[in-house]
Amino acid sequence: MIAEKIERLMKYSLCKQVCEASKEDLFTALALAVRELASDRMYETANRYARANPKRVYYLSMEYLLGRFLVNNLDNLGIHDLLDQVKLDNPIPLRDVIDCEYDPALGNGGLGRLAACFIDSMATLGLPGYGYGLNYQFGLFKQAFENGYQKELADSWMERSSPWQIERADRACRVPIYGRLVYEEVNGERRPHWVDTETIVGVPYDMPIVGFGGKTVNYLRLFSARSDNQLDIKTFNEGGYIKAVEKKIKSETISKVLYPSDAADAGKELRLTQQYFFVSCAISDIMRRFLETNTDLRDFPKKAAIQLNDTHPTLAIPELMRVLMDVHGLDWDTAWEITEKTMGYTNHTLLPEALERWSVALLEKVVPRHLAIIYEINDHLMKKVSEKYPDDVGKLTRMSIIEEGDVKKVRMGNLAIVGSHSINGVAAIHSDLVKKNLAPDFYEMWPKRFNNKTNGITPRRWLLSANPELASLISERIGTNWISHLDELKKIAPLAKDSDFVRSFFQIKKANKEKLAKLILNTTGNIVDTDSLFDVQVKRMHEYKRQLLNALNIIYNYLQITEDGLTLPSPRTFILGGKAAPSYDFAKLVIKLFNNLSQVINNDPRAKDQMKVVFIPDYKVSIAERVFPASDVSEQISTAGFEASGTGNMKFMLNGALTVGTLDGANVEIREEVGDENFYLFGLTTPEVKKIHAEGSHKPWDLYNSDTRIKRIMDALSSNMFSPDEPGIFKPIFQNIMTSDYYLLLADIGSYIDIQEKVGKDFLNKASWGKKAIMNVACSGKFSSDRTISEYAQDIWDVKPVL
Known part of the structure; x- marks a missing residue:
């Protein structure tokens, strides 16, 4: 069956004969054949979920360090032996094409690799769970050495296009950005309106995530940034050829690289824009799915759990508030209750510099509506703290989402804690230090929110695929x-x-x-x-x-x-x-x-x-x-x-x-x-x-x-x-x-x-x-990340397998 698929895909997708195919051609055809099998299981999984209408988990992470897909998917589908069994009219053994696959340049370190292990475990456990991220064209960078010094090169992992990515143009999201706020009186209330915004389009690309045994295939949804105006034809016809595509270039820069340098102001703005674009696309997509099968927004936390992997996706909190209030007309208290019950935050660091702080001025420029929401969240927080700890100015200062100083800043770590019903560390000692050293005031105020979920790794990739001889022994x-x-x-x-x-x-x-x-x-x-x-x-x-x-x-x-x-x-x-x-x-x-x-x-x-x-x-x-x-x-x-x-x-x-x-x-x-x-x-x-x-x-x-x-x-x-x-x-x-x-x-x-x-x-x-x-x-x-994800599902998300 695989041989027939490869021959058909080689002929009709790559427009080549098998006998003349290169190693790269054979890899692409083989990967597409495996993707077909995974896609069939993905549709079966989607239908199973649709019948059950379960609560789903959405894992938001700025990075995913995935590794190559081919061998892992063959192992999880239980068809690895086909590499040696399939005979084609080509002298190149299929096993020799494995190294033709590029590593997807979508992550950097442990944060991204953890996210990859987690979505593998969700699928293996039959949990309705999806990863959300950005589809970086060049990732972080390709490292080379010149006279012993690190040299950063573009990581062109997409130059042949990934056979694992499925474009979903019909699911594109429109993201408002920049602009300004105007206020009007409505029934005695001063209500903000976000006007004069620009629009960026987020086009999703899905990568099937195959659970072990192949019964459940979820997906990782990654968004690429596009302009809503690919070409200013008037400017182009007037001879302004470069200026005519400026907006397109600016928009598409958002998903070019992972962690652009923030040494300059332009880099800071790009990073913030990335984070906002990402969470806006994710919230839009999550809300769309919810409304396909549900009508009462108060049921949103019963059908969706959103996990923030570190502070990078924290703008999801004010973005969900914005959508609930400005788009769907909910009042503040109802929107906040929904948001708080939906969000969970995983802390990954005790280093103060890694807990992001964005300047108020930059937030006001890029996302003025969200800044207004953050201020209102902080007002509610300060009132609660004052009521519980009267006259404790130090506690107010430490817990405030707004950091006063020469440059006023928003503390994203504090916002993540305040807007989430669960805050977890990733090892026993780390979780203890989060409570004692990093956020003792918040722990004192909301002790039940804090918990530990010791990290884990997927044994499928890290033993079965990486060390097959030991796995066999x-x-x-x-x-x-x-x-x-x-x-x-x-x-x-x-x-x-x-x-x-x-x-x-x-x-x-x-x-x-x-x-x-x-x-x-x-x-x-x-x-x-x-x-x-x-x-x-x-x-x-x-x-x-x-x-x-x-x-x-x-x-x-x-x-x-x-x-x-x-x-x-x-x-x-x-x-x-x-x-x-x-x-x-x-x-x-x-x-x-x-x-x-x-x-x-x-x-x-x-x-x-x-x-x-x-x-x-x-x-x-x-x-x-x-x-x-x-x-x-x-x-x-x-x-x-x-x-x-x-x-x-x-x-x-x-x-x-x-x-x-x-x-x-x-x-x-x-x-x-x-x-x-x-x-x-x-x-x-x-x-x-x-x-x-x-x-x-x-x-x-x-x-x-x-x-x-x-x-x-x-x-x-x-x-x-x-x-x-x-x-x-x-x-x-x-x-x-x-x-x-x-x-x-x-x-x-x-x-x-x-x-x-x-x-x-x-x-x-x-x-x-x-x-x-x-x-x-x-x-x-x-x-094992299976153990970790089982604990998240039971203790934080309240999400059950759909088998």
Whole structure:
């Protein structure tokens, strides 16, 4: 059947014969054939939902880090074996076309990858749930290196058009923007009218999301921005050819790139416009669906749950209020009750700078109606706070949505909390810190709103698809039920003592390391030893994630080898990957440091047989699917109290890597599940970090003068040992550490070096290491996104499966 579909699609969609098709042609035809199967199931799913008229969940996220679709869809539809069975009149095996697929450039880090795992789990669980986002033409950027420096290139993932996207022009939304407010008296009330607006058109593109087993296929709906006037024909005919398409260019810029730089005012305006355009399209589409089968808007919360993934979609709160009041004529109190019952907010960060604040002036320019609604929300809030806590001016100041100052701003985090019936963190320790440190006033006022939902990952992509050999080994011993019930993996715990199972586990790990070594050679030119310990840190570049701590340890290891003549307990390959935001100069300098470490160490005959350093460029999901199965050690070394959860730690664990980590984010729960003996703990605790910051007791120069290891590392960093051709380029890193060291690198470096030495020694005992690695796999059941989504559905959304 698939062969016939491919031949038909090749002939009538691509207008080619199978015998003359290229790898790219074969991929496109195969993907379209699989999409046909998924579409049939999607229509069946839609009909099932229509008959039930259930409550649905709408997941709003500015990013989705999806990865390639083909293999994942084949696995979830249960037809992966067809890759080897289908015979075509073409010498190219179908399995060889997999790498022709581009990663959709729709996300950046853990936020987007979590969203992708969540929509996979919704479909697998049979929940009527949909993702909403923007259809970025170029995504974030494609990362390249030039003399070790990060270079940002356009990620043209759509240049061949995605075979997975289905345009829904008939569902296009019209989004009002800019303009001004005028007021008129109606029955003694002063009512606003939003006039002189411009219009942007949002065209939705659907990507089928196939649940495991293929029974439920939901979709991710992404909006592309279009102008409502593609060409000003009068201006064009008068010779103003560029001016005639200015509006089209301006409108379409909205969905060009993810997170445009906000260093300039124009960038800030574009970001705000993106966020508003996105939520306006989403609310319009959600309201349209509701009104197709329901008439009473007071029933809206009974039929729709909207989850805000971080603060980026927070304008959905005033936008829903606007639609309910201005379009449908509801009064304020009714509209607010509906909005509050509908919205849920997931907090992902404890970093104040990541909780967005938009200037009042910018909001007044871009969305004046929404600013007026926000002011009214704040007025109601301030009255409630004053009634409950009379004379507490400090509480009023902290809880206000409006931040006073030289530049008046709107606190989007506060707005998200006030407008949602549920506020959740994403790991137990994180949720506790949200209540105690981030939003204690709100927690005191509305304690029942706050809850925890520890993050999870989909085992379909991160074990079944990414590590099929290990998945097969597990299934041979305990069956396949673990694929949709990950806690079943506990059944392999006794096999950690089974020498045959351990041997097979290591054989699979070695094969995966060979695959990763090939990728490293192709992308960096470095040859790595697959018998060495693969020590991996792959994640978004940020100071709190402390890639720099890893670099300091690498420098120390290098000095031990070259100056002390020591031999490391185990040869080690340090593998890094991750992007720095284009305007984040410090993080970009850390990338440069790693690339220089690689250049110096990998070419030093004294060290190259004991250690290698590689930084894989343009880290993305398809690369991650090679990295996690090949890793021996997972670096989860953020400063305690700064990482919300992390999900990379879970992917490493699921694939049998051992964690070196602090008690931060989900590391705490991973350690609880796997046991102290199977986790390499180091570093300060969250209370200790908080105490040091409160007292100002961290003194980098005192540590430098009292600890010879720290002095050696910092002296090497400040010298030109790793920058002989660019003297002094790493001075900003040295100065940052020695004058501030806010993320406490020097406070933790001693215990980090010690635990890394233990890791190197333990790696030599293969039987013991194999047991630890297999126990990590066996204890990873808690960290399935199926469990997480089940908890959201039960505790927050009140959404039930429709099977």
